[in-house]
Amino acid sequence: MAKLRFGIIGAGGIARSHANALRQLSDVAELVAAADVIPAAAESFQQRFGVEALGGEDAISRLLARRDIDAVTLATPSGLHSEQAVQALDAGKHCLSEKPIAITLEQADAMIAAQRRTGKALGCVFQARYEPASVIVKRAVSEGRMGRIVHANAYLKWYRAQEYYDAGGWRGTWRMDGGGALMNQSVHKVDLVQYLAGPVATVKGYAGTLAHRIETEDAAVAAVRFQNGALGTIEGMTNALPNAYTRVEVYGTEGSATIVNERLATYYTRSEAPPAKEGEKPLTDLTPEVLARFEAEHPGWRTGHVAVLADFIQSVREGRDAPVSAIEARKAVEIILAVYRSSREGIEVRLSQ
Template sequence: MLNVGIIGTGNISDTHLRAYLDASDEVRIVALSDLTLERADAKREAFALTEARSYADVEEMLGAEDLDLVSITTPPSAHREVAVRALEAGVDVIVEKPMAPSLEDCDAMLDAQRRSGRLLSVIAQNRFRDEMMVLKAVLDSGELGPVSHARIASEWWRGLSYYDLWWRGTWASEGGGCTLNHAIHHIDLALWLLGSPQAVAAMMTNAQHHNAEVEDLAVAILQYERGLAELTSSVVHHGQQQEIVVQAERARISQPWSVVAETAQPNGFPTSEGDSAFVAELDAFAESLPRLEHTGHAGQLRDVIAAIRDGRDPLISGEDGRRALELVTAIYAAAIERRTIDLPIPAEDPYYRAGTLEARAPHFFEKTASVASQDGGITVGGSSDTVAPPASATA
């Protein structure tokens, strides 16, 4: 039985708590920590964690409890410090996305993980969705041929009050806008499905949120050896339609699952019927794939639990979290400097270091409100994945 602690008791911690409670045959939640002890107590009471203890100091919790694993669900600016402390205390760590605001922070966390020999995983729960597993399996099969183009739409909508929460809306505390904190899901998926691009060009703006310094809309072009991908990161899109469309040599596949395959007439124009046999073959292959027993956060946290139990690496590592942050950093650098950014980003590049974004990024507007907490549920994955806290929980 693994002893688990939660560091940070805002809304996203609810998702971790539910996943751990669902795996109560393998883990028990023994401690919760938050800068405000009352918030930790409220969360403990909301989830009826009668045997867990609350702390206002992470060091105190790490020293007092016999912990095997912690979930870090603090604002991104605190991830590095808290993760390094936990790893150095000999505790395995799973940290919410994004891994950290800078590559320098990511590498400090990875160094601590290597020194300690402990496990470090970064949340990328959308890999644990059946429709994403289907895309991955079809692409990995090689049946489609080389990829020509991908369109990745990370399109969300958030009202003005979204950025009133104290840590959101500034480069210093949030680390970025929708590219870092929303499109990180699809950026991880793009890297998982397509691999790392060679270069990035991008533009960004703040189109609708005059109470935030950070961007609420960005469009990036990713260059691969032969193909291209376009990524839209947004919190201004009504309808919140997230989509991945991959155009390859033999067919187009997309999420939600759909297949189209053209064939050519002698003059090169498409035939009217297309390659119906290949479409049927891909549909049958997709249908034959096993479905996941646990999806989203529950799927990833169960993988981490199994990795600890079996002494193996988790399916999603700290290195995966760093790769996603590197692509985010390249998008920001390209948009700010108005030039193409080559990957990988070396340690001597200014954008590798913590503080560069805060110093160089435009403040589209100044943050005009700062509240300690907010009521309401949160959207954590696809547009249908809404998480509402228990009625008695604080936001």
């Protein structure tokens, strides 16, 4: 089958991960060109990767007009994803957007409408879903081995220096980042916790800007009630020296799991535990066993942007929905916007998911 020919829109930091991933997938994909509004960014990308890179205000239109490109990835500031995705889909390209898919629900809905109108693929990069830990826990939940989920938590305790916000120009702004510690950094964990524990029903939260000179929040906490009745918390911050950790936890009536820094830290289900002998502690952490089993059953398992792009390409070839569709990616955005609204208005916010 012919390779899927890609263009990358935005040639900054994360675009490098896109280019490196496409290189690793050269049996099924080809990176044809990149485009960046800043000519110097395009030039430096071209030098680094040896592919054509278009620069300037009209670079995207020129890239989208090309017939030798079937699909684009969006590696631009988050506030631009929606208009660029709509533009790309209308130009007949499949589109894989960086996270968050958009920074408002109206923007996300415009993307979903364009996807339906054009019939092209539209997906979002949530690479944490491809970590073995996430796959193991998702499977255990889906197959009922965790029982009924009763608690689920997502924590991201990272550190970002003031220079990080100052350098990009768009980071920490409402217009282009759409938020701070939650919308930019924690969105991966918010997505993961709702992917594992199910849709969120209501949110009560606080957000604040405590240690940076930025418009958006650098810390937020929220209490969450899931549709299935489970209770949980979300905490995200970029004030945690020296970049402490991330943690996603799921507790069910038949087991529990915690994922720390993307790795499985604890895992237990009653049905998988060996029967306890008399006098022995009945509860055994099964983490080493389930990890070893996963590795044995999935040799060469891929993670990160390579896994995301490989799966996206495969879905386009098979004509099925993108693995993380826009509708799916919109859920984390809705949860985060609910935390902001709850904090601003001092109310509990009910979600429509």
